[in-house]
Amino acid sequence: MxxxxxxxxxxxxxxxxxxxxxxxxxxxxxxxxxxxxxxxxxxxxxxxxxxIHKNRGRKPAHALKDEIKERVAERYTQIYHGSNNCHFTELLEEHEAIRLSASSVRRILLGKGIKQAKQRRRSKAHQPRSRKAQAGMLWQNHTAGYGNGIGEY
The missing domain is CATH 1.10.10 (Arc Repressor Mutant, subunit A)
Structure with a gap:
């Protein structure tokens, strides 16, 4: 209780x-x-x-069947290994007649301990500048836009 x-x-x-x-x-x-x-x-x-609530211990009516989960995991490991979740979802719908969302496929695969072939990488905030041949070669100029550039702004 x-x-x-x-x-x-x-x-x-x-x-x-x-x-x-x-x-x-x-x-x-x-x-x-x-x-x-x-x-x-x-x-x-x-x-x-x-x-006590009567649904305690029961599986939800809208839960995915274990057979479908097993089939999805089996298809990913044997046939479609290397595809990402969205593409794998499309392949399942097209070839296997299994219609699931990408998040459901991801949850099933993670539940079975199967990770995606290529992890997402965070994009860099700024493009790195190419290095100059020698130290001190980078041209730096004053870009205040007003004043005479001698410290008066």
């Missing part, structure tokens, strides 16, 4: 025991009075286990 569920159980037990009213319990849990009445009914029918 999570802390929130434990708190629900404690508050509902206090309400049923007569130590707390429905309004006080609603304020303590941040629920409405009607929701507290529903929680009491659930608790009376099934005990503390009835207050």
């Amino acid at each position: 999570t802390r929130a569920e434990m708190k629900k159980v404690v508050v509902v037990e206090k309400i049923i025991g007569g130590h707390m009213t429905n309004d006080e319990g609603a304020a303590a849990l941040g629920l409405t009075k009607r929701q507290i009445i529903r929680l009491k009914q659930k608790y009376n029918q099934g005990g503390a286990r009835a207050l």
Whole structure:
């Protein structure tokens, strides 16, 4: 049980025991009075286990199937190794009839411990200047644009 569920159980037990009213319990849990009445009914029918969320431990309905994940990882390692995630996504849709987003493909491959063939590199902020043949050959001039260049600006 999570802390929130434990708190629900404690508050509902206090309400049923007569130590707390429905309004006080609603304020303590941040629920409405009607929701507290529903929680009491659930608790009376099934005990503390009835207050636990019913989807706990289940796989989400919209989750990708394990077979698809395995197929994607297998295709990348055997056939399409070296392509980036976006290109691999296009290849899967075109040749394998598997339609996924590039981020899903990336998540699947990283989950299997497969890294992309070529990592992204951050572009440099400025193009480096080519070096002069000798030190001191670089022409530097004053470019203030006003004044006479003797320190008066």
